[in-house]
Every structure is written in C-alpha cells, then in structure tokens.
Amino acid sequence: MSVSNTNVNKSVSVFAPASIGNVSVGFDVLGLAVKPVDGTLLGDVVTVNATTSNDNSLTVIGNFADKLPSNKEDNIVWSCLLLFNEQLISVKQTPVFVAITLDKKMPVGSGLGSSACSVVAALASLNAFYAKYHNFSFSENVVLKMTGQMEAQISGSLHYDNVAPCYLGGLQLMVPDENVISRILPSFDDCYYVMAYPGIEVSTKAAREVLPTTYSRSDVISYGQNLATFVDACHRQDKSQAFSVLTDVIAEPYRTDLLPKYKASRDYLSSQGALAVGISGSGPTLFCVCDSEKQAEQFALWLQENYLQTALGFVHVCKVDDVGATEI
Template identity: 90%
Template sequence: MSVSHNTVKQSVSVFAPASIGNVSVGFDVLGLAVKPIDGTLLGDVVSVSATTSGESSLTVIGKFADKLPSNKEDNIVWSCLLLFNEKLLTVKQTSILVDIVLDKKMPVGSGLGSSACSVVAALAALNAFYAKYHDFSFSENELLKMTGQMEAQISGSLHYDNVAPCYLGGLQLMVPDVDIISRTLPNFADCYYVMAYPGIEVSTKAARDVLPTQYSRSDVITFGQNLATFVDACHRQDKSQAFSVLTDVIAEPYRTDLLPKYKASRDYLTTQGALAVGISGSGPTLFCVCDSQPQAEQFALWLQEHYLQTALGFVHVCKVDEVGATEI
C-alpha cells in the first residue's frame, strides 16, 4: 500500500559516477569508479521528493534524455522504484508516493556504466530519502544486491563490476560471497585515467555476442595469472607490475573490430608511454592510464582529434572516484 505524505518539500539528490568495467584483466569481476579532474559530473543524478499528488511520477531530463524510453514503465529508474517498494513491503515498511527526476548526463551504450549510474543513483537516492525523512534505510549490502538485481534485469546476467564501484567508489573486486559481494582494492592514487568516448553506441549485448563460448587453456592461464598479479601488485602498491599485466585476453581481442579507430589509438598511446590502454566495459569508450597530469592532458588532446567520431563524443582526464554515489 502507498500513502501520500503531505509536508513541506522533502527532497534528496544523489550523483552516481562513471566506471570502468573489467579494467582489462578482470572480466565481470573488476570495476573502477572515475571522476573528471575539472569537476564535470560524469554520471547521472537522481532526485527524489515527496509528492502530494495521487501517484508517483518520473521525469527525465539531461543531455542524453532523448536516448531513453519515453514510457516511464520502460525506464530502469521506474523499475528501481518498483523494486525498492517491493523490498519495503518485505520488511513491513510503508512506501511513500514520490516524484523522481533522472538527470541523464551519461551516454547510453558508452561502456562507462550508463545503466549502472541510473540504477545506483535511483536506489541510493530512494534509500537516502527514506533515511532522512522516514527513519528507515536498507544496509549497504542490501542496496548493493538491489543494484545487481536491476543490472541483471537489464543485461540478462548478474555482474557487479559497474554497480559496485559506482555505488561504493574506488577499485572493486567482486567476490563469490553474497554477504560481501565486493572488496575494495588499493588503487594507484597518483595515476590519471583519460576517458575517451567516441560518440557512437555499442550495445552490451552485441559486445557479449562476439565473445567465444570456450577459451583455450593458455588463455585461461594467462587470464588467471594477469588478474592475480594485478591484485597482488595493487596490495603491494607496485605500479609498474600492476600495469604491465593490464592486458585483456578474454574480450578485447574479439571486440576490437566493433570499435573503429581503437586499435590504432591503443597502439599509438602505448608507444608514447601510456602505462596501459584498454576498453572501458564493453566499449566504445577507451581508457588510458597515465603517470602524470601533463601526459594525460597531452593524450586527451590527441584522442580528441583522433578517436572522437561524432559531436556527442568527449574526452575527460580523470582520477579515481574514491567516494561513489554521493548526496548532492
């Protein structure tokens, strides 16, 4: 049962940041939250406020609003509200009628965790709204499970490599324990991540469909060795070792042909001294890891000229977002 809540304007807004899924060596098990150093909000904002009207509502605004379904029932943020209300019932809490506004700042099909941004911002905003005005909130783990449930609904498989860093911040390693889900790994705070979105869309489904159903024993060994070495190097803060193994043998070899100009850009940046270059999530966004801000700015200018393909494209020099979803 839902009830209207007559009161002075009660409102909460939450920003959820972009993320790099996979981080090359960790297919579906590693994710890194990033934020532009110039203060640009690279992610989505969801605002939740109490309403005195007879039903809840959803409004979508922002640069990429026109890329989303016009029918609210087909919007994942509306699905988040339905799921949140359903979970409230299971713990005998009354759901409140709300107005929701999604500010869609993130391009769809970009490889930056666009759907994760909407899901995390929506669920975190709802949780913050109830915590602030109705003295109830779900635990961090319960909310993370909800974000995973929504991502599975969208993509067809349960993977937390975007929603976990988007929600929790930092570099996240997914673990096979439903009571933990994700562990925060030490990252390299002095590194810069150049994120270049070319302005074209690659569907996650298409990017998954090109992957083989079986892998060779040598590829499996290389994958395990690279991931284990990277995680170990993170804990030892051995930057050289960590980025020397940041090579994707699971997805990148099969997705390169889906991404115009990717291979040439990767090869150029690598020869120019980038610590690592990879595909963010399922693409088409490219990420490039740099040792210094001047190098990152230089590579950003090069990518602006050589990797972008439409007016929607952009390049941001980023650092790791240590915070994740944040009330603003």
C-alpha cells in the same frame, strides 16, 4: 501507500559516477569509479521528491534523456522504484508516493556504466530519502544486491563490475560471496585515467554476443595469472607490475572490430608511454592510464582529434573516485 501535505519540500539528490568495467584484466570481476579532474559530473543524478499526488511519477531530463524510452514503465529508474517498494513491503515498511527526476548526463551504450549510474543513483537516492524523512534505510549490502538485480535485468546476466564501484567508489574486486559481494582494492592515487568516448553506441548485449563460448587452456592460464598478479601488485602498491599485466585476453581481441579507430589509438598511446590502454566495459569508450597530469592532457588532446567520431563524443582526464554515490 501514504501521502501527506507536509511532504512537498522533502527532497534528496544523489550523483552516481562513471566506472571502468573489467579494467581489462578482470572480466566481470573488476571495476573502477572515475571522476574528471575539472569537476564535471560524469555520471547521472537522481532526485527523489515527496509529493502530494496519489501516484508516483518519473521525469527524465539531461543531455541524453532522448536516448531513453519515452514510456516510464520501460525506464530502469522506474523499475528501481518498483523493486525498492517491493523490498520495503517485504520488511513491513509502508512506501510513500514520490516524484523522481533522472538527470541523464551519461551517454547510453558508452562503456562507462551508463545503466549502472542510473540504477545506483535511483536506489541510493530512494534509500537516502527514506533514511532522512522516514527513519528507515536498507543496509549497504541490501542496496548493492538491488543494484545487481537491476543490472542483470538490463544485460541478461548478474555482474557487479559497474554498480559496485559506482555505488561504493574506488577499485572494486567482485568476490563469490553474496554476503560480501565486493572488496575494495588499493588503487594508484597518483595515476590519471583519460576517458575517451567517441560518440557512437555499442550495446552491452551486442558486445557480449561476439565473445566465444569457450576459451583455450592457455588463455585461461593467462587470465588467471594476470588478474592474480594485478591484485597482488595493488596490495603491494607496485604500479609498474600492476599495469604491465593490464591485458585483456577474454574480450578485447573479439571486440576490437566493433570499435572503429580503437586498435590504432591503443597502439599509438602505448608507443608514447601510456601505462596501459584498454576498452572501458564493453566499449566504445577507451581508457588510458597515465603517470602524470601533463601526459594525460597531451593524450586527451590527441584522442580528441583522432578517436572522437561524432559531436556527442568527449574526452575527460580523470582520477579515481574514492567516494562513489554521493548525496548532493
């Protein structure tokens, strides 16, 4: 590796937004990036600084820093740095020493793509740093593959439903083509998404372990029909049709018992006219789709009073984040 005294003022920061994995109807194959309408940064920020030190470093700050391993070798951002450097070497580029700071704004085990936020922010900031100061960058597809590799390391299986929307923005459909990986779908820009995190943690691993290993033929048919109908409705911009089939037959029936107050909240919001209600990712965050900002604000207040369970909980009224990872 190389180091130079002229590097100390070189810095890049990237913000990576929260996402709704699965979006109910597309288990492991759909993801939607979201952003609060009030401008709150719901996601993680990673800053890469050049350093005069002869070593790399990682500092973790933020509201949820204490939820992460104290040992840097166990932090996913450190693993991202190691992977990125391996990729650099594989294409005959020389890594430089850097000082990385992770601002952990996203709660761990929230169902909002917390690990994806860290992974995407880390790899996107490293790529932007090299592009800006070393005249080299990996293609979007290569970076996306690296984010998937890191997510698989965390959850035990390769799925892009959080990292793809987090990195690319919008509503993303994962496709079985490693040269494409993800296709953006037309989303419904006039909809509001109320995100309610109750303040408790549910691990992705635990949420996957409650799922059955086999499904009935009727469930498989329902899943395929609902997902196909949703994708078709997105392209036709048929909002009524799209959200009428936003039903989870794969995971929600088995995860409901892991989420206190979820079923009662879902039933209430549905009865009050929500377009759709579901579990964000593997939970415990609930998402609710609304037709208007007024309705979203009303539901947000109700969820604040009825769904949150600890002081760490929060509710945000969001829109679709069409941008994804952004240099700030």
